[in-house]
Amino acid sequence: AQKVTQAQTEISVVEKEDVTLDCVYETRDTTYYLFWYKQPPSGELVFLIRRNSFDEQNEISGRYSWNFQKSTSSFNFTITASQVVDSAVYFCALSENRGSARQLTFGSGTQLTVLP
Amino acid sequence: DAGVTQSPTHLIKTRGQQVTLRCSPKSGHDTVSWYQQALGQGPQFIFQYYEEEERQRGNFPDRFSGHQFPNYSSELNVNALLLGDSALYLCASSPPAVKTQYFGPGTRLLVL
Numbered sequence: 001a002q003k004v005t006q007a008q009t010e011i012s013v014v015e016k017e018d019v020t021l022d023c024v025y026e027t028r029d030t031t032y033y034l035f036w037y038k039q040p041p042s043g044e045l046v047f048l049i050r051r052n053s054f055d056e057q058n059e060i061s062g063r064y065s066w067n068f069q070k071s072t073s074s075f076n077f078t079i080t081a082s083q084v085v086d087s088a089v090y091f092c093a094l095s096e097n098r099g100s101a102r103q104l105t106f107g108s109g110t111q112l113t114v115l116p
Numbered sequence: 117d118a119g120v121t122q123s124p125t126h127l128i129k130t131r132g133q134q135v136t137l138r139c140s141p142k143s144g145h146d147t148v149s150w151y152q153q154a155l156g157q158g159p160q161f162i163f164q165y166y167e168e169e170e171r172q173r174g175n176f177p178d179r180f181s182g183h184q185f186p187n188y189s190s191e192l193n194v195n196a197l198l199l200g201d202s203a204l205y206l207c208a209s210s211p212p213a214v215k216t217q218y219f220g221p222g223t224r225l226l227v228l
Contacts, residue, residue: 002130004158019203035216038119043204043222043223043224044221045208045219046219047217050216068157068218091158093158097215102147102164102172102210102215102217103161103172103174104149104161104217106158106159106160107158108157109158113218
């Protein structure tokens with residue numbers, strides 16, 4: 001069975017601070033996909049990134065960066081110079097690669113509040 | 117290009133009633149998944165439809181059923197509603213052979 005753990009329930013930072021959201025996953029598959037989604041108060045989940053288990057390169061997109069480490073089963077997300085608009089709930093998710101199945105298993109989310 | 121759309125946006129029902137939620141996937145997407153998100157929790161997978169068939173199902177009772185139409189749109193039906201069914205119901209679609217799922221705005225269901 002697969003599992004995603006986001007141990008940080010809530011994080012509060014002041015604008016322009018850097019913040020890292022932690023994600024630890026469990027899976028027995030050797031091939032899998034990891035995702036991060038952002039959920040603003042409106043409720044819609046916004047896709048941020050997908051990472052294949054074979055690709056451990058870190059990725060940077062503007063103020064966002066992701067650190068994937070298979071050795072520790074972690075896929076952490078860092079926001080640099082945070083802004084008030086970054087306030088949202090962030091979810092890490094895992095999808096195993098079993099045939100055509102594409103079920104996403106989500107963590108419980110981290111509520112990020114960026115204060116002005 | 118319209119994203120995933122869902123209707124209605126909000127719904128109030130009473131225990132024992134039945135409800136139907138609707139989802140239209142993004143253009144070019146052929147797979148639709150449904151998730152239930154209780155307050156303060158992460159989304160839980162209900163089921164996934166592809167080529168009008170249920171391809172995978174999560175740990176939900178048979179009261180939850182679905183359908184996919186030839187135009188790839190989908191419905192989620194819940195019978196004999198319970199108070200615990202109150203949640204945000206999210207629909208997600210994905211294009212052929214792509215693992216990423218794109219979500220709609222959800223339907224907020226309140227069961228009284």
